Amino acid sequence: xxxxxxxxxxxxxxxxxxxxxxxxxxxxxxxxxxxxxxxxxxxxxxxxxxxxxxxxxxxxxxxxxxxxxxxxxxxxxxxxxxxxxxxxxxxxxxxxxxxxxxxxxxxxxxxxxxxxxxxxxxxxxxxxxxxxxxxxxxxxxxxxxxxxxxxxxxxxxxxxxxxxxxxxxxxxxxxxxxxxxxxxxxxxxxxxxxxxxxxxxxxxxxxxxxxxxxxxxxxxxxxxxxxxxxxxxxx
Amino acid sequence: xxxxxxxxxxxxxxxxxxxxxxxxxxxxxxxxxxxxxxxxxxxxxxxxxxxxxxxxxxxxxxxxxxxxxxxxxxxxxxxxxxxxxxxxxxxxxxxxxxxxxxxxxxxxxxx
Numbered sequence: 001x002x003x004x005x006x007x008x009x010x011x012x013x014x015x016x017x018x019x020x021x022x023x024x025x026x027x028x029x030x031x032x033x034x035x036x037x038x039x040x041x042x043x044x045x046x047x048x049x050x051x052x053x054x055x056x057x058x059x060x061x062x063x064x065x066x067x068x069x070x071x072x073x074x075x076x077x078x079x080x081x082x083x084x085x086x087x088x089x090x091x092x093x094x095x096x097x098x099x100x101x102x103x104x105x106x107x108x109x110x111x112x113x114x115x116x117x118x119x120x121x122x123x124x125x126x127x128x129x130x131x132x133x134x135x136x137x138x139x140x141x142x143x144x145x146x147x148x149x150x151x152x153x154x155x156x157x158x159x160x161x162x163x164x165x166x167x168x169x170x171x172x173x174x175x176x177x178x179x180x181x182x183x184x185x186x187x188x189x190x191x192x193x194x195x196x197x198x199x200x201x202x203x204x205x206x207x208x209x210x211x212x213x214x215x216x217x218x219x220x221x222x223x224x225x226x227x228x229x230x231x232x233x234x235x
Numbered sequence: 236x237x238x239x240x241x242x243x244x245x246x247x248x249x250x251x252x253x254x255x256x257x258x259x260x261x262x263x264x265x266x267x268x269x270x271x272x273x274x275x276x277x278x279x280x281x282x283x284x285x286x287x288x289x290x291x292x293x294x295x296x297x298x299x300x301x302x303x304x305x306x307x308x309x310x311x312x313x314x315x316x317x318x319x320x321x322x323x324x325x326x327x328x329x330x331x332x333x334x335x336x337x338x339x340x341x342x343x344x345x346x
Binding site for chain 2: 010012013014016017020021027028029030031036039040042043046047050051054057058059061062063064071084085089092093096097099100102103104106107110111212215216219220222223226227229230231233234235
């Protein structure tokens with residue numbers, strides 16, 4: 001099998017694209033179907049979040065009522081000091097850290113280090129759950145202060161609908177990611193991918209690549225937050 | 236099985252690489268927070284926000300998601316389509332400006 005693989009050298013660059021996409025063959029040569037499908041799902045999700053942010057831009061640009069200042073709306077008083085946007089900054093650092101632990105989990109997965117992979121994935125899930133908890137706190141605070149999808153005390157009523165839609169959809173993605181992480185971490189810890197245990201639903205033998213596929217989803221959630229942080233909170 | 240074995244040992248990179256990228260993401264996030272903390276405004280604020288945003292997104296996609304080591308066929312299939320959203324952004328900038336113009340005209344006339 002290896003000899004056959006070595007015999008065929010795929011061209012690179014533009015020639016490679018044309019060769020890979022030519023008819024009657026698989027377009028993605030060294031990517032498994034699972035990874036390709038995750039990438040294509042993430043592409044569709046990119047459009048969803050992209051259009052949410054686009055609609056937010058449209059309502060913000062077209063309103064004649066001033067937009068509430070996010071720096072003040074999301075400020076917290078810690079001790080005697082009023083820190084602008086501090087909660088959002090902490091949430092950003094937590095999500096970036098979870099991306100870091102996830103990347104290390106993928107690495108240890110390919111080294112077939114069962115315990116380290118599972119521990120890092122569970123740490124990622126814990127950081128993700130912390131993020132969702134802080135988001136619940138933030139939502140509660142804003143709702144108590146009178147923010148609704150149809151209005152708020154500080155300015156343009158579209159602020160509420162954009163905020164709840166965008167952060168709500170992102171928070172849902174993080175929550176689903178935490179569940180996904182817990183399921184895969186359990187499989188890793190049980191040794192499913194060392195003993196090639198067959199999956200419950202699929203009856204297929206799994207391998208450590210699922211950790212990388214899981215990682216793609218998790219990094220995407222972090223990636224979306226980068227855009228939300230910049231365009232919604234900082235703008 | 237033969238398929239699984241082919242992919243199972245892909246994407247091996249030193250741990251140090253991930254730690255360095257992690258560190259840079261922290262630094263860039265701190266910078267973008269400081270943009271708000273020091274209350275920069277106008278074109279300076281917007282360009283800095285977009286710069287830090289694109290650098291962070293690039294690091295995550297290229298290193299954490301291993302896009303830098305994939306074949307071009309996949310890179311272009313995934314990264315080119317989202318640029319079409321930018322065309323849509325351009326369209327909606329004109330549309331939003333027009334809506335704002337009509338609102339200013341209409342509401343000013345009503346007062």
